[in-house]
Amino acid sequence: MSKRKGIKLDFWNVVTIVIVLVFAVFLVYPLFSLFLSGFRDAATGEYTLSNFAKFFSKKYYYRTLGHSFLVTTCTTILAVLIGAPLAYLTTAFKVKGKGLIDILVIISMLSPPFIGAYSWIVLGGRSGIITKFFANVFGIETPSIYGFGGILLVLTLKLYPYIYLYTCGALKKVDASLSEAAESLGCNAVRKVGTIVLPLIAPTILAGSLIVFMNALADFGTPMLIGEGYTVMPVLIYNEFISEMGGQANFAAALAVIMVVITAVMFLGQKYVVNKKSFTMSSLRPIQAKKIKGVPNVLMHIFIYLVVFLAIIPQITVIYTSFKATNGAIFVDGYSLDSYRSIFHSLGTAIRNTYLFGLIAIVIVIIVSMLIAYVTIRRKSWISNVIDSMTMFPYIIPGSVLGITLLLAFNKKPLLLSGTAFIIILAFVVRRLPYTLRSSAAILYQLSPSMEEAAISLGDSPLKTFFKVTAVMMMPGVMSGAILSWITIINELSASVILYTGSTRTMSVSIYTEVIRASYGTAAALSSILTLTTVVSLLIFFKVSGKKEVSL
Amino acid sequence: MSVAINVENVVKKYDDVTIIPDMSMRIKNGEFFTLLGPSGCGKTTLLRMIAGFNSIEGGEIKFDDQVINHISAHKRNIGMVFQNYAIFPHLTVRQNVEYGLKLRKMNKAEMKKKVDEILDVVKITDYQDRLPERLSGGQQQRVALARAIVIHPSVLLMDEPLSNLDAKLRVEMRTAIREVQKQVGITTVYVTHDQEEALAISDRIAVMKDGVIQQIGAPENIYTRPYNVFVSTFIGHSNCFHGTLHREKDGLYVVFGNGYKLLMNNLCEECKDGQKVMIAVRPEEFCLGSEGLKAEIRTRTFLGKYVNYDLRFTGDGPLAMDIEFSQDVGQAERIMQPGDKVLLKPNSQKINVFTEDGERSLIKDVKRYE
Numbered sequence: 001m002s003k004r005k006g007i008k009l010d011f012w013n014v015v016t017i018v019i020v021l022v023f024a025v026f027l028v029y030p031l032f033s034l035f036l037s038g039f040r041d042a043a044t045g046e047y048t049l050s051n052f053a054k055f056f057s058k059k060y061y062y063r064t065l066g067h068s069f070l071v072t073t074c075t076t077i078l079a080v081l082i083g084a085p086l087a088y089l090t091t092a093f094k095v096k097g098k099g100l101i102d103i104l105v106i107i108s109m110l111s112p113p114f115i116g117a118y119s120w121i122v123l124g125g126r127s128g129i130i131t132k133f134f135a136n137v138f139g140i141e142t143p144s145i146y147g148f149g150g151i152l153l154v155l156t157l158k159l160y161p162y163i164y165l166y167t168c169g170a171l172k173k174v175d176a177s178l179s180e181a182a183e184s185l186g187c188n189a190v191r192k193v194g195t196i197v198l199p200l201i202a203p204t205i206l207a208g209s210l211i212v213f214m215n216a217l218a219d220f221g222t223p224m225l226i227g228e229g230y231t232v233m234p235v236l237i238y239n240e241f242i243s244e245m246g247g248q249a250n251f252a253a254a255l256a257v258i259m260v261v262i263t264a265v266m267f268l269g270q271k272y273v274v275n276k277k278s279f280t281m282s283s284l285r286p287i288q289a290k291k292i293k294g295v296p297n298v299l300m301h302i303f304i305y306l307v308v309f310l311a312i313i314p315q316i317t318v319i320y321t322s323f324k325a326t327n328g329a330i331f332v333d334g335y336s337l338d339s340y341r342s343i344f345h346s347l348g349t350a351i352r353n354t355y356l357f358g359l360i361a362i363v364i365v366i367i368v369s370m371l372i373a374y375v376t377i378r379r380k381s382w383i384s385n386v387i388d389s390m391t392m393f394p395y396i397i398p399g400s401v402l403g404i405t406l407l408l409a410f411n412k413k414p415l416l417l418s419g420t421a422f423i424i425i426l427a428f429v430v431r432r433l434p435y436t437l438r439s440s441a442a443i444l445y446q447l448s449p450s451m452e453e454a455a456i457s458l459g460d461s462p463l464k465t466f467f468k469v470t471a472v473m474m475m476p477g478v479m480s481g482a483i484l485s486w487i488t489i490i491n492e493l494s495a496s497v498i499l500y501t502g503s504t505r506t507m508s509v510s511i512y513t514e515v516i517r518a519s520y521g522t523a524a525a526l527s528s529i530l531t532l533t534t535v536v537s538l539l540i541f542f543k544v545s546g547k548k549e550v551s552l
Numbered sequence: 553m554s555v556a557i558n559v560e561n562v563v564k565k566y567d568d569v570t571i572i573p574d575m576s577m578r579i580k581n582g583e584f585f586t587l588l589g590p591s592g593c594g595k596t597t598l599l600r601m602i603a604g605f606n607s608i609e610g611g612e613i614k615f616d617d618q619v620i621n622h623i624s625a626h627k628r629n630i631g632m633v634f635q636n637y638a639i640f641p642h643l644t645v646r647q648n649v650e651y652g653l654k655l656r657k658m659n660k661a662e663m664k665k666k667v668d669e670i671l672d673v674v675k676i677t678d679y680q681d682r683l684p685e686r687l688s689g690g691q692q693q694r695v696a697l698a699r700a701i702v703i704h705p706s707v708l709l710m711d712e713p714l715s716n717l718d719a720k721l722r723v724e725m726r727t728a729i730r731e732v733q734k735q736v737g738i739t740t741v742y743v744t745h746d747q748e749e750a751l752a753i754s755d756r757i758a759v760m761k762d763g764v765i766q767q768i769g770a771p772e773n774i775y776t777r778p779y780n781v782f783v784s785t786f787i788g789h790s791n792c793f794h795g796t797l798h799r800e801k802d803g804l805y806v807v808f809g810n811g812y813k814l815l816m817n818n819l820c821e822e823c824k825d826g827q828k829v830m831i832a833v834r835p836e837e838f839c840l841g842s843e844g845l846k847a848e849i850r851t852r853t854f855l856g857k858y859v860n861y862d863l864r865f866t867g868d869g870p871l872a873m874d875i876e877f878s879q880d881v882g883q884a885e886r887i888m889q890p891g892d893k894v895l896l897k898p899n900s901q902k903i904n905v906f907t908e909d910g911e912r913s914l915i916k917d918v919k920r921y922e
Contacts, residue, residue, distance in 0.1 A: 175636060175638065177634040177635075177636055177638035178638050178640060180603075180605055180625070180632070180634070180638065181632065181634060181638040181640070181699075182626075182640075182651070183604070183605075183624075183625040183626045184603060184625060184626070184628075184630050184631065184632035184700070184709075185626075185631075185651055185652035185655060185699070185700075185703060186626050186627070186629065186652055186655045186656060186703065187626050187651075187655055188626050189626075191655070192626075195651075196640060199642045200640075200641070200642055277642075279641040279642055279683060279685055280641070280685060281641055284636055
């Protein structure tokens with residue numbers, strides 16, 4: 001007995017099917033072909049494990065995995081050790097300039113990923129400002145900024161803000177009475193943090209750590225610039241892929257498969273742990289910042305200002321050096337706008353591309369996010385569950401892997417997309433969708449379906465209701481995620497550096513190539529424009545939303 | 553273990569704003585003492601000063617003879633129950649209750665015995681391994697109570713612990729709290745804005761307004777012999793009348809605004825002929841009679857045991873105001889209809905007479921601080 005109900009082709013069913021198809025073509029199929037190609041022999045095309053055997057048998061290759069794990073783990077631990085105490089101090093105690101600190105922290109988090117590496121090279125590299133200063137004045141040789149230490153320094157300062165912002169968010173939900181209850185039961189301040197505050201925010205710190213871990217593991221620009229001999233996985237993938245571009249990308253694909261497996265395991269493991277340990281908290285009376293006096297107060301301020309200052313140094317360096325006079329690629333004494341003239345003259349397309357591709361991508365991100373959020377929350381079915389699981393992919397695919405994936409999948413007809421603007425925009429959308437998607441879903445959960453039902457009962461069609469009622473009410477939530485998507489789109493490097501061609505290069509890519517060419521002046525000018533765009537976008541967002549924070 | 557609490561000339565200020573100007577009270581060992589007042593009267597502020605969460609700007613608070621002003625909260629050995637319960641969400645019911653004992657480094661066996669006992673007393677043994685999220689409001693309340701009591705605190709402090717519960721559960725829990733408190737015999741300071749709750753649960757009540765104590769006394773005394781008009785209207789309902797005192801041969805009369813006279817034999821000695829006064833009569837202190845205050849019934853509300861009437865004065869008295877009168881259904885000869893004209897006779901043994909400004913009672917032997 002077949003129980004066939006005629007499938008109604010209403011608007012939402014069409015949307016659901018279209019989303020599934022789009023995901024299948026642009027995400028599942030490329031990933032699938034990446035996996036296949038990782039298991040293929042470069043010469044014969046037969047299925048084989050030889051690519052993996054090659055990786056695990058040569059020290060030159062497998063040590064990169066060790067490097068990646070070591071530097072990533074150390075970065076995560078350091079980021080937690082800096083970010084979590086910073087968040088606790090600024091929440092529990094009165095800190096002068098808290099508003100400014102928050103904004104600086106957000107800016108240092110949202111700056112282009114490799115600016116940190118490049119600025120620290122300008123400061124502490126072989127011919128860096130600090131290096132020279134110590135060598136000339138004191139005759140002291142400063143420790144090398146290159147290699148493990150440099151990557152660790154740059155990534156930690158770049159990524160601790162995630163922990164800071166996550167922890168601040170969690171601490172806001174801890175009711176002051178919990179802390180007082182512990183005190184009333186005879187608990188001193190130190191033990192209170194250990195037995196009550198820390199366990200309560202631990203799931204959040206764990207979630208933040210995963211973000212830091214994934215970001216550090218996937219980061220390409222920083223280790224590429226400052227790592228030198230200390231090769232990590234994304235750099236290896238990039239090198240192997242670029243050098244084997246004669247159709248022998250199979251080894252790079254195998255490396256990418258290894259990366260994806262690692263990130264997938266991390267991601268699922270974290271989800272499992274957090275789900276198991278989660279509990280809901282809501283606070284009527286958040287913790288009030290207390291005044292402290294004397295030496296502890298001074299030490300606290302020194303710690304906070306030092307961390308925030310160190311993290312913002314790259315921005316300061318970049319903006320400062322962008323106004324230095326240059327002679328060719330070398331800085332000379334005095335100040336000028338040469339670098340800016342030079343980039344508008346020769347790199348105008350990059351600037352134009354960044355904004356154009358970025359705007360197209362963010363519009364797509366917003367529309368797709370709202371539709372997916374609606375379908376997966378209000379139209380639950382097995383298909384929408386499939387969509388829901390497919391939206392996990394962007395979390396676990398590192399940028400450089402995504403670049404290779406798309407390039408391998410779309411380099412022949414009928415889907416010959418390599419070298420087009422489309423493929424760059426596609427990479428932007430896939431990589432930065434999660435921010436907006438998450439915030440869209442969050443706001444939709446808060447909106448009562450009865451609002452839509454009211455509109456429909458008054459005679460609106462479901463389609464009209466979505467655009468006139470639901471979409472409008474979702475907007476504030478959507479935008480809080482879209483701002484993050486937008487800022488991270490214009491700063492995207494690791495996928496676009498693999499996908500770009502001369503006519504589709506973006507500012508991030510140009511900064512990277514300029515730094516490689518050691519043309520620091522133009523790189524600084526481009527970076528300043530990016531940083532300025534980031535700050536202006538944030539300020540507009542703060543102004544419009546009336547908030548002073550971004551929701552991660 | 554349990555102590556008396558002496559509050560001596562205590563002052564509380566937030567920057568320049570004075571919340572409590574100068575407050576003194578003695579809370580006896582083992583007593584159930586309630587701070588009652590409208591919101592913003594400083595009752596929670598005082599409780600948190602006793603707990604150690606608010607600083608003390610002047611005066612002293614003593615546990616027995618020990619000044620505790622500068623002892624930090626975690627060393628005061630207090631048990632506190634919070635308005636939102638403040639159950640630790642990451643610990644099970646049992647772990648929540650154990651928390652304070654663990655800090656006191658009690659050995660395992662003894663701890664288990666104590667926790668088992670208290671879980672039994674507050675009747676949550678069945679839920680001991682659950683996370684608090686999965687408990688109802690009443691159950692969370694019991695956990696909070698158990699956690700506060702199990703450490704054998706010197707005093708138990710409760711900050712509007714029942715305000716988040718529904719009406720029925722509130723009555724059930726207040727009985728439970730009262731029973732547990734008497735069983736353990738611990739000095740308890742209880743904050744509430746609910747006067748019925750205060751009357752039902754307390755040994756003594758301190759009625760507060762604007763950081764000043766209006767009256768301290770046993771529930772029945774506070775209700776029947778309020779020290780001032782604020783107390784008489786805040787606790788229960790009082791109909792207030794302007795009046796004068798008039799001395800005649802057989803004694804001192806109160807004369808209501810419209811001329812009705814009532815002989816009083818319990819006024820204090822300072823009362824003088826011709827003195828202007830404020831008279832407070834509770835709805836149940838009237839009876840229908842052949843003489844009294846003329847009034848017309850406007851609406852009535854039938855409540856089962858009682859009928860409440862809204863009335864308006866008739867005639868040409870200076871007071872054209874609404875009053876309330878409660879009739880005991882068990883005693884009433886007939887239930888009246890809106891529009892009926894009646895004479896209401898106040899019971900001279902029950903009514904209260906205050907100075908003209910309403911600040912002081914003129915009834916013999918009414919004490920402000922009992």
